Amino acid sequence: MSKHPDGPGDRPDNNLLRTLRDADFALLGPYLEVTAQDANQLLYSPGDNVEIVHFPCGPSLVSYLVGNEDGRDVETILVGREGAVGGIVSFGHLPAYCRIVVKYGGSFARLRVTQLEAAKAKSLTLRYLFARYADCLLAQVFQSTACNAIHSIEQRAAKWILSAMDRTGDHVVPLTHEQLATMLGVGRSYTSRVMQGFRAEQILETRRGAVVVRDPEALKSRACLCNEAVKGHFDSVLRGVYPAGED
């Protein structure tokens, strides 16, 4: 198992990188650099030339923010180890549209967009993998658009906490009410009330600067199904990067 010829080996803990077979990973590996990024680190600003791709590893999490006239940024999507950020759709060398910040710090693998593109030129499956991930990313944003249009704050708050929990693998989600409020684009006092509602039903406890989820199932029943819809698309699209039959 540890020397499985097509296995992930000791690669960075990122799903895209681990999906690759050795031959394909070998095209990227030499250029990959593993770094640590703290929370609140700014990875890209609107208008920046995108030259580096970041792969969140382990529990690291980044957030795409869109500015608005009031100066308050609104969060649109989260990306963790299931994906990557930077030039995924545009292939780089274009001005970024969103601000991208590290939400939960940790390790990131990164490489230059030009090197990723060079590797893609040599491997059909690399092209497939990134085209498919780009499609998943787009689907994720579409789902968020719909979610923001029709789901209640309570549903979206529950969704957010679940997805953070999902990626960090911890029942304790560090998060102030203030942060949650700005991410959902709502007032702070209302999020406090929503949390109060969850706490009244023993779904979670609140600490200063964090929530502790006690009953994930109950929380899931309060959330919308948007996360599940997107996960389904990830599953059906990212399967099939390699021809069926093996792997």
Added chain:
Amino acid sequence: MSKHPDGPGDRPDNNLLRTLRDADFALLGPYLEVTAQDANQLLYSPGDNVEIVHFPCGPSLVSYLVGNEDGRDVETILVGREGAVGGIVSFGHLPAYCRIVVKYGGSFARLRVTQLEAAKAKSLTLRYLFARYADCLLAQVFQSTACNAIHSIEQRAAKWILSAMDRTGDHVVPLTHEQLATMLGVGRSYTSRVMQGFRAEQILETRRGAVVVRDPEALKSRACLCNEAVKGHFDSVLRGVYPAGED
């Protein structure tokens, strides 16, 4: 002008196709087929294999819809002659995530994804153009996500009417309150009230099945700036498909 060597000639009235120089357009032209599509025609359904690219021409308009648990579809974005639909990000041969329907009928140019990909393989500028448009499409969806999170129904309704007017070039926008309501993901009676508010200020008149915009500037002042933000990104990204200096 009519025989400008790099000009659009008599091409379909679609911005992407008209941006191309003759040499690049020649790679697509032979495979392009111009068809007429009526309103409400379904172009793609979730799960469909995407094999055809459609380029809306003239006043044609399509809508990306995301389903939800209630069966009510929610509109996310509109695409007209500034863009194209079908495999733009995924390069085709993947299950579609959104339902895509024709909102306003008219002519569409279309061709098989495989032929578009073959042409892209031969031309760097074709690859650039579509990568850049893909980036713009993504930006458009991001902006919609933020818009749905923080802007009022009135702002979004105004935005919708303006963008429909923009693309059809007509002050009369065929649209029932019911349609507008389901697109915005809100109740019908409330949209009636919003329209009533606009009418009370002489911004528009309402007909059965349509609104007639009387004062576009006033309507713009009631709308959010999301359309303008996205247009700015289109301008800055799609400029530069061809190396600077000429064109």
Added chain:
DNA sequence: CGTGGTCGGTGCACTTGTGAACACATCGGG
């Protein structure tokens, strides 16, 4: 000319979310 179906305008009771205000809890640093 009449009739039935869709569409639009409005009243009403209700829920959701806003924004400001204030008191209190918690935490780190001097």
Added chain:
DNA sequence: CCCGATGTGTTCACAAGTGCACCGACCACG
């Protein structure tokens, strides 16, 4: 040990949006 900064719980008056009901207007069709 106190202090100031930040985070939390709660109240209140208000605005935004819901869902239903009902009536009248418009339109296509026979």
